[in-house]
């Protein structure tokens with residue numbers, strides 16, 4: 001079971017001021033109340049989401065995207081800019097990455113993204129069924145050691161749990177340089193009856209998918225480190 005991020009600022013201000021000395025970003029996550037929720041609850045998420053994101057209204061035809069582990073937001077921001085009619089939720093755990101993402105979103109006055117400091121595994125507590133069109137997971141922590149693989153975000157259990165949260169023709173987009181993880185997720189999806197892989201490569205750079213590829217921060221880093229092969233897949237929900 002994952003720990004829930006603690007709200008030291010409200011629950012234990014003394015501990016909070018000590019922690020902030022080591023990591024000033026722990027305080028700076030509170031500087032963007034209109035787009036970043038450091039300690040989400042279903043209530044404060046719903047408030048921000050419904051006031052800010054047009055996609056939840058019945059009249060709006062845009063898609064709803066969820067990115068788990070959005071880092072400093074490079075990929076999410078580019079998607080959001082290319083698809084202003086859509087709405088985006090970014091989940092990330094690291095304070096600094098959240099602050100960097102929020103800063104860019106604010107500076108570029110992008111209005112269709114909200115960020116939460118939350119584990120992807122708990123997103124079902126925030127959204128109703130039939131609410132997501134596309135879930136993006138890029139370079140998730142691979143938990144390489146066998147005994148730790150149970151911590152991987154992409155598992156048969158997680159994908160099964162998430163299925164009802166997709167609208168019809170939902171999409172999963174996944175990229176990783178960890179080819180064993182990629183292979184495992186491919187096999188899981190092939191076995192699940194309610195997902196269908198519709199795009200797949202173990203070498204994104206040298207595939208046709210590269211044309212529409214949006215780079216993440218980690219991918220940029222790989223480019224400067226000799227371009228290891230990257231697995232990319234797109235699956236649809238049935």
Ligand SMILES: C[S@@+](CC[C@H](N)C(=O)[O-])C[C@H]1O[C@@H](n2cnc3c(N)ncnc32)[C@H](O)[C@@H]1O
Pocket residue numbers: 068069070071072091092093094097118119120121137138139140141153216217218219
């Ligand atoms: C390897 S980084 C990749 C970041 C970004 N997707 C990219 O490609 O540049 C993985 C990110 O996922 C975040 N993360 C790890 N476990 C997570 C979880 N359970 N829920 C949400 N984010 C998570 C980490 O904090 C980290 O920023």
